[in-house]
Amino acid sequence: MLSLLILIPLLGALAMLLPVRAMFRVWFLCAVSFTYALIVASFWRQLPAAEWNGYLALDPLGLILLSVNGLLFLPVAVFMIGYFQHERRNNRIFTACLLFLMSMMTLVSASYHMGLLWVAIETTTLFSAPLISFHHNRGTLEATWRYLLVCSVGIALALMGTFFLAIAARDVHTLLLPAILNGASSLSVNWLKLSVIFLFVGYGCKMGLAPMHSWKPEAYGQATGMVVVLMAGGLTQCSFLALMRVSQICYKTGLSGFYASILLVTGVLSLVVPAVLLLGEKSIKRSFAYSSIEHMGILVLGLGLGGIGIFGALFHMINNSLAKVVMFLTAGSVAQKYGASHASLVRGVIHTYPVTGVFLLVSLFAGTGMFPFATFHSELLIINAAIISKQYVLSGLAILCLAVIFIGIAKVVLEFAYGQPTDPVLAKKENLFMNITIALAAMALLCLGVWMPAPLHRVLHDAVTLIGA
Amino acid sequence: MTLWIDVSCILVVFLALSVLATNRIVGMIKIFAVQSFILSFVPLFLHADAVSGRDITLSLVTMVLKAILVPAILFWQIRHISMRSEIKPLIGLGTSILFGAVLIAVAFWVSLSLRLPGKLLSSLVLPCSLATMLLGFMTMVTRTRAITQVLGYMVIENGIFLFALSLFDAMPVLIEMGILLDIFVAVLIMAIVLNHINEEFERTGGSAGRSKTGETV
Amino acid sequence: MDKILFGSWPVPFGEFSLKLDPLSLVFLIAVTILAVCAGAYGFGYMRPYQGKKPLGVHAFFYLLLALVLVLIVTANNVILFLSAWELMTISTFFLIIFNDEQPPVRKAGFIYLIASHCATFFLFLMFFLMSRAAGSMAFDVMARTTFPPLLAGTIFLLSLAGFGVKAGFFPVHVWLPHAHPASPSHISALLSGIAIKMGVYGICRVLCIMKVLPVWCGYVLLMIGVVSGIMGVLYALGQHELKKLLAYHSIENIGIITLGLGAGLLGMSYQAPFLAVLGFGGGLLHVLNHSLFKSLLFLGAGSVIQETHTGEMDHMGGLAKALPLTGVLFLVGALSICGLPLFNGFISEFIIYFGLFQGLLGLPVHGVIICALGILSLGLMGALASACFCKVYGTVFLGKPRAGSSHSPEGMPERPTAQEGVCREGTSKWMLVPMAALAAACVLIGLVPRTVTGLTFLGAACMAHVDLATIQTEQVLVPLTMVIRVAFLFLALICVLITVRRLLLGRASVPIRETWGCGFAGVSSRFQYTSSSFARLIVELMKTVLLFRRHGGQVTGAFPEKTRMDSSVHDASEEMAYRPGLDFLNDVSKKLGHGRIRHTQVYLMYILLFLIFLLVWKMK
Amino acid sequence: MSSLLNVTFPVLAHWMIVCLLSPFFLGVIARVKAFFSGKAGPPVLQPYFDLARLFRKKCVYSSTATWVFRAAPVIILAAMMALSLLVPFGICKAPVQFSGDILLAVYLLALGRFFMILAALDTGSSFEGMGASREAFFSCLSELALFMNFITLALLTRSISLARMIGADVPIVWGGMEPTLLLAVASLFIVLLAENRRIPVDDPETHLELTMIHEVMILDHSGVDLAYLLYASALKLFIFFGILVSIIVPVRTGYPVTDTAIFLGGMLGLAALVGIVESSMARLRLNRVRLLLLISFALAFFGLIVTLWRA
Known part of the structure; x- marks a missing residue:
């Protein structure tokens, strides 16, 4: 089943290269995403068996990421129906890369081998680059370049880390995860430490953690909303899976404290940096990009804090991706309507486009973790974890940053949403497909916020036990 | 044979430092080519008793790819006169070298507590590969042009390659080749992008004249 | 309970x-x-x-x-x-x-x-x-x-x-x-x-x-x-x-x-x-x-x-x-x-x-x-x-x-003139x-x-x-x-006193006149004490804590020209703590933020420094 | 029926005494002032004549005024009469006394003042607005001093009922705490002058609008209403006199006649003192009045500190 799940989008991607009508590609993409989502949903009943000599296997951690992928691609595909009704650019490469990306992200979720994991993550970088530069202009190219540069450095570092891991695990003779975990006692601690540092910095680049975050505001600010959704909600969390795998290994080898301190430092940095940089920001997409850095910080903090922090982090993965769907699709839809995403040009969206305006507010509330949305609960869990593990300074710092970030984002979003409409005359019609997509994601986030399904709770719980702590 | 590996290691680091200290792009590419060339011999020294066909293949592939193909592409890329010289580097050359020395020290210091296991190749492999990596990284940091940054990245990759050789026996070659291939593709893509970048703007970081609202939909 | x-x-x-x-x-x-x-x-x-x-x-x-x-x-x-x-x-x-x-x-x-x-x-x-x-x-x-x-x-x-x-x-x-x-x-x-x-x-x-x-x-x-x-x-x-x-x-x-x-x-x-x-x-x-x-x-x-x-x-x-x-x-x-x-x-x-x-x-x-x-x-x-x-x-x-x-402070639209359910006073x-x-x-x-x-x-x-x-x-x-x-x-007293007044005044009609203007004939309604002038004495006593500000109103010369005065009280906590604080953060953000750092290289340097920091910190 | 009588009789008797006596001291003050300025002056009973005349006169209302203007005199007089029930005068014990009655006393004063100011503003006259503004300002300061003194007295007598604070327990307090009580008396005397708008705070005699506080606020009242207001201010003065005399002259011989004589003597003395102050001082400038009240507050504050120190 797993290899099938990888193959379907791969073949789909090849099919995209055929010369067909643009809208046909979009509908085809929808079909593939739908099938994909269905298959992923079926995994919730029964986890699929391991394949390729154990190189491919799905555990609860992978399942969560896989579900996130499913949750991302389906709305993006539906959104594209609306999007490409206005967009005349040829979407051959775009859709093909999208499906390649889907395939590779599946591989990330399912790979049970640290080398394979690296390969998969590296490939996602390659296929996401053309997506960013879908609109060929100076801005997007620059952003793509920056993204590629930082991520390739990250990849190189992660590769080095993987090599170090291989040295550390020389007695195991393989990088298969179960083997490493079983033979944890035979791992060489010093090499493992070196490996952890390199893997962390490497995957951290891809994830956009604080000192390695610089590509984010550029890339997210320039790419179309749909692409950003996939990157902020999916790609970054793929790297987070890698960090969680490292966490698994560290837990088994008693390096939890070592790893946790790195995670906590980076997590706090990832909160401080957006807090400092957000206030001067006037563009909605860039603001949301900083918010994405913040959310990565929250994930990493949760992982570092352990216990219910990990539970919170895993829950936050799902919430974050849904929130990102709402946030960036809304930002994209605003940008498409106004031709700009800068606060000085957009005013009173809620009057001109009531539905989009509501979505803007929803993205504010969802993105900053206010109640009816599930991000509230996951953030609470992580703050609670910080208190439980007696990290008072950290929790104080964290809430301070969260507060400043909230101010920054609220400032931009409210300026967009309210006020005298800029030019009510030019109002275009709202697009049904776009709105339905965003509304469904928002609804899902809201439902998770008021009611957590038992299976989800179970899977999250199983995943936490996998990481240990 | 360990001696030869040691010598190669030291040469690689030295050349990495030279890349960092060179101002002209042509010179940098040349040094890089030499570095790759030296590196491509290392697989032959790995198994002192018997050089296997696998070693030779790896050596050849490396030589062709890194010492010939990549420099050639890069030369092709800079065929215009205007691109030959580096515009003022972000950090002066002297300072760069000083930093480079510090980085080498860090690399050796980190390696103090780490011993390569099993049949010891050379105690220099780890510190040298780390140092090469860091120097390459430093090159990326100090240079402002896209092409020089790619060169820096290639130096990093050489560092990684040097270390990968120590794993030669432990890891399935399939993965290894896949990895190399991936990196190559990455570079290729970078070059393609570079092509666009050179059309669009001269300096990679040059966002100075960008309009505030020049974001795309 | x-x-x-x-x-x-x-x-x-x-x-x-x-x-x-x-x-x-x-x-x-x-x-x-x-x-x-x-x-x-x-x-x-x-x-x-x-x-x-x-x-x-x-x-x-x-x-x-x-x-x-x-x-x-x-x-x-x-x-x-x-x-x-x-x-x-x-x-x-x-x-x-x-x-x-x-x-x-x-x-x-x-x-x-x-x-x-x-x-x-x-x-x-x-x-x-x-x-x-x-x-x-x-x-x-x-x-x-x-x-x-x-x-x-x-x-x-x-x-x-x-x-x-x-x-x-x-x-x-x-x-x-x-x-x-x-x-x-x-x-x-x-x-x-x-x-x-x-x-x-x-x-x-x-x-x-x-x-x-x-x-x-x-x-x-x-x-x-x-x-x-x-x-x-x-x-x-x-x-x-x-x-x-x-x-x-x-x-x-x-x-x-x-x-x-x-x-x-x-x-x-x-x-x-x-x-x-x-x-x-x-x-x-x-x-x-x-x-x-x-x-x-x-x-x-x-x-x-x-x-x-x-x-x-x-x-x-x-x-x-x-x-x-x-x-x-x-x-x-x-x-x-x-x-x-x-x-x-x-x-x-x-x-x-x-x-x-x-x-x-x-x-x-x-x-x-x-x-x-x-x-x-x-x-x-x-x-x-x-x-x-x-x-x-x-x-x-x-x-x-x-x-x-x-x-209107809230932008209240005009009330429809004729409206159902409106009582005598129009509310x-x-x-x-x-x-x-x-x-x-x-x-x-x-x-x-x-x-x-x-x-x-x-x-x-x-x-x-x-x-x-x-x-x-x-x-x-x-x-x-x-x-x-x-x-x-007290209420009973009020009743008694009202009754007393009624009795004393008898049935005679009460004359209604203009308010006595102390002899000044040209009194207009704008002469009345306003809310700000009413509170002026207290506010001026406390002007240091209240951040009381006054603009204009100085009358000079024998034949002063037309002048205007306005005074206002400003919230000290807002003026002295929150606004400067937020301005400071904004400044920092603008200085550090996008637009200042133009080179990708600087960002790469952050990564390098972070890597070295981790190596030095963790590998001792 | 008899219980009802038991309750109502003291109240009515108290009111009778208070209402009959209060205008008298206005006359005494006027007489003392006249004596010092070398004039014969009006008869001591002149305030009674004034009131009697005003009660017979008709009212004139302003066209600007509303019901508040008409209600104010009634409410103010009623408030003062209700207040008088809480205060003991010599051997006349307060008919209503309970723990915390000082609060009611202060707030009844405030209630009267509230309607006084409203009535002034109701006329729409700028002069009356001016008076109202000053009244509001000075009363804030004097109320602060009043509260401060009450706190001191409460601490000294361990009680918060007027009946004990200025009645039964005062002699004991005088025994050990003279300086405190002296400070309180001085402070209360200034409060008395300010609350009743006597010189040096205000001049009840002149009708020069710019200098006045209380008088200017009642410019538009006439007839019965004016009588009510005059009566109310006489009552207020009487009440303050009563409070102050109870503290200054806490002699309790046990013989009703002697006690009454001593109390009335104290009242007359105080009236004479007020008269002397009024004759010997000029009205202060407005911002000096502020200072005077702050001095009163400072005296009271000092008294409180001494009390705490001794406790």
Whole structure:
């Protein structure tokens, strides 16, 4: 089943290269995403068996990421129906890369081998680059370049880390995860430490953690909303899976404290940096990009804090991706309507486009973790974890940053949403497909916020036990 | 044979430092080519008793790819006169070298507590590969042009390659080749992008004249 | 007697458990009365907007807010409480920002949202500290836990920060003077009457859970009460805008409530249960009273604004003739808020005074000093509040209309001229009846305080963890009864004196003349004292704390030219702390942010440095 | 029936005494002032004549005024009469006494003042507005001083009922706490002058509008209403005299006649003192009045500190 799940989008991607009508590609993409989502949903009943000599296997951690992928691609595909009704650019490469990306992200979720994991993550970088530069202009190219540069450095570092891991695990003779975990006692601690540092910095680049975050505001600010959704909600969390795998290994080898301190430092940095940089920001997409850095910080903090922090982090993965769907699709839809995403040009969206305006507010509330949305609960869990593990300074710092970030984002979003409409005359019609997509994601986030399904709770719980702590 | 590996290691680091200290792009590419060339011999020294066909293949592939193909592409890329010289580097050359020395020290210091296991190749492999990596990284940091940054990245990759050789026996070659291939593709893509970048703007970081609202939909 | 409703709620740590104890009941009663009255008023008040604005959305959030308020006061689970708390923030935000076309309204909504949400973060910390110590997220389990003093003190401070913003304690009240004038009047009434009381409820709940707090907590709370009260009323005196003035009075009254709570807390710390019950009881009663008379005042202000299309008091005047009923009802509210006898404000202030005097006579010397301070400041607040409401009532309802531009602060559209359900004075019955009901409640509590004192003392006993039967509340209730007797005597006297006057004047008609202008013939209505000139003496005495600014008005030369003068009072906390702070952050952000760093290389350098940092730090 | 009588009789008797006596001291003050300025002056009973004449006169109302203007005199007089019930005068014990009655007393004063100011603002006259503004300002300060003194007295007598604070327990207090009580008396005397708007705070005699506070506020009242207001201010003065004399002359011989004589003597003395102050001082400038009241507050504050120190 797993290899099938990888193959379907791969073949789909090849099919995209055929010369067909643009809208046909979009509908085809929808079909593939739908099938994909269905298959992923079926995994919730029964986890699929391991394949390729154990190189491919799905555990609860992978399942969560896989579900996130499913949750991302389906709305993006539906959104594209609306999007490409206005967009005349040829979407051959775009859709093909999208499906390649889907395939590779599946591989990330399912790979049970640290080398394979690296390969998969590296490939996602390659296929996401053309997506960013879908609109060929100076801005997007620059952003793509920056993204590629930082991520390739990250990849190189992660590769080095993987090599170090291989040295550390020389007695195991393989990088298969179960083997490493079983033979944890035979791992060489010093090499493992070196490996952890390199893997962390490497995957951290891809994830956009604080000192390695610089590509984010550029890339997210320039790419179309749909692409950003996939990157902020999916790609970054793929790297987070890698960090969680490292966490698994560290837990088994008693390096939890070592790893946790790195995670906590980076997590706090990832909160401080957006807090400092957000206030001067006037563009909605860039603001949301900083918010994405913040959310990565929250994930990493949760992982570092352990216990219910990990539970919170895993829950936050799902919430974050849904929130990102709402946030960036809304930002994209605003940008498409106004031709700009800068606060000085957009005013009173809620009057001109009531539905989009509501979505803007929803993205504010969802993105900053206010109640009816599930991000509230996951953030609470992580703050609670910080208190439980007696990290008072950290929790104080964290809430301070969260507060400043909230101010920054609220400032931009409210300026967009309210006020005298800029030019009510030019109002275009709202697009049904776009709105339905965003509304469904928002609804899902809201439902998770008021009611957590038992299976989800179970899977999250199983995943936490996998990481240990 | 360990001696030869040691010598190669030291040469690689030295050349990495030279890349960092060179101002002209042509010179940098040349040094890089030499570095790759030296590196491509290392697989032959790995198994002192018997050089296997696998070693030779790896050596050849490396030589062709890194010492010939990549420099050639890069030369092709800079065929215009205007691109030959580096515009003022972000950090002066002297300072760069000083930093480079510090980085080498860090690399050796980190390696103090780490011993390569099993049949010891050379105690220099780890510190040298780390140092090469860091120097390459430093090159990326100090240079402002896209092409020089790619060169820096290639130096990093050489560092990684040097270390990968120590794993030669432990890891399935399939993965290894896949990895190399991936990196190559990455570079290729970078070059393609570079092509666009050179059309669009001269300096990679040059966002100075960008309009505030020049974001795309 | 505590009623617990328990249900499961499948979110992490969530439980749908509700609990109704006397403390909750006090707040629940206030919520219910206000939600109904303000809602009914809104029904009439929002008529002019029909067809111009999405009133359905407004109504939705109003109802949501009402529901959520009920949840807040009854929640027995941290997550449920916090969820409701956040929903309150959100729904109130939407209610405030109703007229978002106007910049002040947007600013108000923005500040409100930020202040509320940021304060909530402190609550996160506080509740999690509590739950870690108690090992449970349920309030009733927490209440059975003993907290070590240091932890208890920390929790207390966090609760002050978290709930204080909502309640509007002085230095952290920023949102309050913006939000109240910006929102539609029935929302202002609800905000001032109930939303800020939720902050008080939170503090009460924490005090209730903590049981034993360090002694300094009582002092801190009392001092906060003193500062909020005095600063609130001083700022109120300096305002020109009716609803903004009322907003500052809310800060003052929160100060009075906090004074009461602080006295109660002192009583608990010094093992003086009578003082504790008096302080808490007075505070709780004032919560109820303030929500009644303040919402009455805001609703009255709404009617005034609808009539005059302005919130500037200096443009009003003589409205008692145009809106006679509203005028009377507003006067009832004004008398109540000044704490004058016959009305409910006096009852709660009397109990707080009584408690403070108990403290004065019974506590060790530090307690005596702080109680004396409390009594003094309560007296000063009373005097200043009287002055302030003389100013309000005098300039708005009495005298002659002052000429002035008319622009509505909330952008109220013109009222349709002919309209159904409009009574004599042109105000809708939907608006008058709720006000009358609130005024009746004020008078009822003022004349028959035993209707509510039983409940509030129960709530106080619940907070002080004592059995009410052991407390001789009659010690304060008997004097109250005497007060009421004097009040009735006073009313009887009024009747007698009116009759005497009738008899003396006989049936002769009373001549009506112009006001005597002291011999000056050209008197116009613009000669009247304005609200700012009325308050000038007090404001100038306090100009350093109030940031009083005056522009123009200097008359020079023998034949002075036409000149104009305007004066205003600026919020010190906003001008000196928040705005500079935010500006500083903005500056830092701009300096560090995008646009400054042009090179990708710098970003790469961050990565390199971070890598080296980790290597050096972790590989030693 | 008899119990009702038991309750109502003392009240009515108290009112009778208070109402009959209060205008008398206005006359005494006027007489003392006249003596010092070398004039014969009006008869001591002149205030009674004035009141009697005003009661017979008709009222004139302003066209600007509302019902508040008409209600104010009634409410103010009623408030003062209700207040008088709380205060003991010599052997006349206060008919209503309970713990905390000082609060009611202060707030009844405030209630009267509230309507006084409203009535002034109701006329729409700028002069009356000016007076109202000053009244509001000065009363804030004097109320602060009043409260401060009450706190001191409460601490000294361990009670918060006027009946004990200025009655039964005062002699005991004098025994050990003279300086405190002296400070309180001085402070209360200034409060008395300010609250009753006597010189040096205000000049009840002139009708020059710019200098006045209280008088200017009642410019538009006439006839019965003016009589009510005059009566109310006489009552207020009487009440303050009563309070102050109870503290200054706490002699209790136990013989009703002697006690009454001593009390009345004290009252007359105080009236004479006020008269002397009024004759010997000029009205202060407005911002000096502020200072005077702050001095009163400072005296009271000092008294409180001494009390705490001794306690």
